[in-house]
Amino acid sequence: MQTIGGGSAAARALLDSGVRAHAAGRAEEGIAAVDAALRIDPDFSEALSFAGFILQERGHGAGALRFYERALSLKADDATAWFNRGLLLMGARRLEDARESFARACALRAEVAGYHCNHGAALYELGRLGEAAAVYETALSLDPNLAQAELNLGNALMRLGRYTQARGAYLRAIRLRPDYALGFCGLGIVAKELGCFDEAMRAFDEALGLAPDSEEALSNRGCLHLLLGDFARGWEGYEYRWAKGRRPVPISPARFDLSDRESLAGRKILVVNDHGLGDTIQFFRYVVLLARMGADVTFAGPRKIWRLLSSSGVAATWRDEDDLAGEFDEVLAISSLPRACATRLETIPAPTPYLFAEAARIDFWRDRLQGQGKKIGLCWRGNVDFRVDPRRSIPPEAFLPLARLDRVRLINLQKGARGDDLPRELATRLENLSTDFDGGADAFLDTAAIMAHLDLVVTCDTSIAHLAGALGRPVWVALRQVAEWRWQNGRSDSPWYPSMRLFRCRDGEDWTALLDEMAVEISRQFSLGTMKKIS
Structure with missing residues (x-):
């Protein structure tokens, strides 16, 4: 006998028991109950979906996806399975597939604000910013207290250059969650873009008061200090400019005295490229200076730029940017060199040209x-x-x-x-x-x-x-x-x-x-x- 939603009465009872055990933190008991339900009814779509959720939670993405797709082949109107599949695919950066899954979940359960919020997140990651903003607004029409949707709306509007509207979204997010560090950080960014520098600095300070280790707030405040000419504080914040997990090398304590040749002579320094080619060209002047002062410099960067940079005449060793092997006195990113050299606005080394055409x-x-x-x-x-x-x-x-x-x-x-x-x-x-x-x-x-x-x-x-x-x-x-x-x-x-x-x-x-x-x-x-x- 099948109950509504599939599964025999015995299988459903086991699934319900497993869900309750999982929610209570008794994970193994919950897994055993779901396994038992599927032994009774291998085509029980809701049990398959929940098994996928457990696997996803434990980091077994491929297995979880198989369970979700089996569940959806049996019951294509399972909004929860579509939603969880979307979360899984977002984590795997299969963005278009994730967007489609969230869209299916939203079509089935249009009243769930959280589904729309995640659909908007997939659109945002795909660069479809206008669509993302519209979907976030739908989520907020369903749940005006959804601070995450306000934050996400602010992010989309900011990327679209609609700074005044973005500022309003961040302010609403902060009103909903006064401890929302990301909301204050977003407010700081748009205030800076609007030229309201004092407001921006206050917002970054608020964010850091709530989350002292926020790399987003530290880096954005650092960039604001740099914009305003305060290089002493600016370079310190700029050290947090990388998104988490993308830092090529740890923050370096290295300090170079460009007025003291003896302190640099023979010093083995590995400089690692960390940003786009424009940044590489801008900061390569420091590689030239260090090498001319007698440092033994190795540059790890994209091969396509070596020939141009070598026109400087620098005596450097060249290697691919992923090759960081070897023993060095210092290892640091190329855009950390101004900090290491204690550069101030009035001491920027600007001898040009330092690159030359062939x-x-x-x-x-x-x-x-x-x-x-x-x-x-x-x-x-x-x-x-x-x-x-x-x-x-x-x-x-x-x-x-x-x-x-x-x-x-x-x-x-x-x-x-x-x-x-x-x-x-x-x-x-x-x-x-x-x-x-x-x-x-x-x-x-x-x-x-x-x-x-x-x-x-x-x-x-x-x-x-x-x-x-x-x-x-x-x-x-x-x-x-x-x-x-x-x-x-x-x-x-x-x-x-x-x-x-x-x-x-x-x-x-x-x-x-x-x-x-x-x-x-x-x-x-x-x-x-x-x-x-x-x-």
């Missing part, structure tokens, strides 16, 4: 770039991963003011750009150099040589800006009103790169107005005229 490539691109007109290289897009802040990128149509300048040649430095991605007026003015531009195993070799022939580089905040600065080439960087810490607050120059000029949006992210301003300044600096607009 002579043969300079000659090659000289022939390709012959002709009249001021040559301006353009780059408008960086890393598109939403976690890396793609909002530093600039819509290509914002560059139309530059396309209307007379006696200017616009050189495309944007690798992978296609003409059909661009407004026609820009596409017709933009010179695409070749299909194999920087197409080899080594990064930026062609770009560096091309920059040797350019009168100016205009770029968003990406590795192209760091490369031009390290080469000592004239470069203008277009920034949001509140930019990343390395560009400081409100400055038009960069203490890291003497050849760099910074332009900031006057109103949030009004890129068109900013590029208009840059076009006027280019015209003034190079004594240019303006072409008629192409209709």
Whole structure:
């Protein structure tokens, strides 16, 4: 005899007993009861689902997934099984499969706010931020007291650049949970983006008062100190910049006195790459300095950047970034070098150029770039991963003011750009150099040589800006009103790169107005005229 939901009366009684034992902390008794239920009825879907849950809880993901899928093949309307399957797949980073599972659970039990909250989390991880925000709002309409959903909504809105709305979500999360360290941390981040630096600092301090070991709060407060020019405190917080489990090496106590050559002579130092190529280029100046002072430096980083970095003439040993073997006096991440060297705003080592283009490539691109007109290289897009802040990128149509300048040649430095991605007026003015531009195993070799022939580089905040600065080439960087810490607050120059000029949006992210301003300044600096607009 089957009861509602499947399973004989005897099997259901055993399952109920097992569930109660598990909830009471008697795990082995609970497992035995579920096993007994499945011996009586191997097709009892709810027992299969609960067996999957137990396996999942114990870290046996593959077995748990088999149980869930068997249960769902027998009873496809089991919302709990779909939900637990979604949790399992999220943990395995099978994000699209997880999203589908949560969506099925939500369709079956639309009244459960927690199901929607997790569905939103899967959408968020997939980068579908607008959809995630809408799903979080659904969860909150069902349960206005769900602080986790408010926090998640704030995270999605923040990534979308809707800072004022994100601030409201974080404030609501904090009202619901006054001890919510993550809520205060999120509030600090959006307050910083809104230029409310005192509020941001208070929020990070509140977060750390609640959770003194919060790496998110420590790192974000550190970046705020750096943005405001307080490097002494900033570098300490910056040491917590990695997400948990992704720190390449432990925090190092290493300290280097750049004024004392004897203290560095012969010292064996392993420097490990820890961020993107822009950071590597920016901080490689310290590797050069340490080696020139007699340190025995080994650089562990991506092979594709070795050739460019070796143009510095540094006497270093090169190895892959995962190869940390050997005996060293010090092991530290490359972006920890400013802290180790006690760098302050006024002592940033900025001797440029410290990287150089290869002579043969300079000659090659000289022939390709012959002709009249001021040559301006353009780059408008960086890393598109939403976690890396793609909002530093600039819509290509914002560059139309530059396309209307007379006696200017616009050189495309944007690798992978296609003409059909661009407004026609820009596409017709933009010179695409070749299909194999920087197409080899080594990064930026062609770009560096091309920059040797350019009168100016205009770029968003990406590795192209760091490369031009390290080469000592004239470069203008277009920034949001509140930019990343390395560009400081409100400055038009960069203490890291003497050849760099910074332009900031006057109103949030009004890129068109900013590029208009840059076009006027280019015209003034190079004594240019303006072409008629192409209709």
